[in-house]
Structure formats: structure tokens, C-alpha cells
Amino acid sequence: MILKYVCPDYRVKSLFDISAKWLKRNGYTKIVVDIDNTLLPRDKNLVGPRAMTWIRQLHQMGINVALISNNGGDRIKGITRQTGLGTIMRAAKPLPMAYKQITKAMGGGKILFVGDQLLTDVLGAKVAGHPVVFVESLGGKEHFITRCTRKLEKFFLGRLQSNNMMPKERVL
Numbered sequence: 455m456i457l458k459y460v461c462p463d464y465r466v467k468s469l470f471d472i473s474a475k476w477l478k479r480n481g482y483t484k485i486v487v488d489i490d491n492t493l494l495p496r497d498k499n500l501v502g503p504r505a506m507t508w509i510r511q512l513h514q515m516g517i518n519v520a521l522i523s524n525n526g527g528d529r530i531k532g533i534t535r536q537t538g539l540g541t542i543m544r545a546a547k548p549l550p551m552a553y554k555q556i557t558k559a560m561g562g563g564k565i566l567f568v569g570d571q572l573l574t575d576v577l578g579a580k581v582a583g584h585p586v587v588f589v590e591s592l593g594g595k596e597h598f599i600t601r602c603t604r605k606l607e608k609f610f611l612g613r614l615q616s617n618n619m620m621p622k623e624r625v626l
């Protein structure tokens with residue numbers, strides 16, 4: 455059933471609803487976060503102070519954080535520099551290459567992915583066999599391809615909901 459590949463393991467309103475404590479308690483010591491509209495709005499160039507604090511808190515708890523984006527260029531490079539995190543650019547999510555690269559770079563094991571799109575972030579992680587948190591999009595202006603896939607996403611969201619598969623939004 456294809457629906458299980460677009461079905462997130464957890465759903466939160468925002469990245470900040472994922473706590474370092476919860477990650478540790480559930481054995482997640484590696485987390486890979488989508489950049490655009492998950493970590494910061496797509497039309498902003500700087501990661502906000504709250505997100506920077508969140509990253510620092512995870513680090514302090516010994517959690518390895520990395521970033522992933524289907525975009526590249528100076529903006530993503532700037533975000534990599536600002537956060538000091540390892541970043542996979544032009545990841546071509548949901549295709550499996552980047553997931554193989556990340557798994558290797560992070561030394562394998564359980565990796566938790568976080569993202570705002572079902573058909574890239576959730577699908578890519580599930581196909582690669584990783585757990586994934588679906589966050590509500592920060593709502594920055596989206597790429598025109600994303601605007602198209604959002605229509606398809608709506609269809610899958612409806613199917614997930616009518617099949618009672620979509621996890622409830624919660625604070626982790």
C-alpha cells in the first residue's frame with residue numbers, strides 16, 4: 455500500500471515541539487532537518503534565534519544534527535555557515551541517494567528526519583527506512599514545483615486522514 459510511504463511517524467506544529475529530552479528518551483541521537491519552511495521560511499536568509507537555540511539545546515544533549523535541502527546555492531551555503539551544521543544540498547528528495555549519503559556520513563543507525571512536505575521529506579525518509587516527523591510548513595513563498603506537488607499532497611493528506619493513519623499533532 456503506497457499510503458504507508460507517505461505516512462509520517464509523528465506530527466508536530468513546529469520544530470520547537472520536538473524536545474531534546476523526548477529525542478533522548480526515544481533513542482534518537484541523530485536528527486536530519488529539512489531547511490525550507492521547516493527550519494526557516496523559504497523567503498528568509500537567516501535562521502531565527504529560537505531555531506538557533508533549539509539546535510544548541512540538541513547539541514548539548516549530545517544529539518547529532520544535520521540539515522538537508524533540495525535547494526543549493528549561496529542562501530543554503532549561508533545557512534550552513536550560520537548554523538555550523540553538516541548540510542546535504544540539492545538532495546533530490548525523495549530519491550534515495552542523499553539518504554544513503556547521510557546514513558553513511560552519520561555512521562548509520564537510527565536517524566530521525568523532519569520536514570514539511572509529504573512527497574519529499576516524508577516519502578524519502580520512509581522509502582529509505584527512516585522514521586520521520588511531519589511539521590506544519592512555515593509558509594514562506596514556495597517554489598512553483600512545490601506549489602504543484604502541494605495539490606497532490608492534499609490528496610494524500612485526505613487519504614491518510616480518511617484511513618485514520620495520520621498521527622495526531624502533538625508536542626514531543
Ligand SMILES: [Mg+2]
Pocket residue numbers: 488489490491492569570571
Ligand atoms: Mg521544506
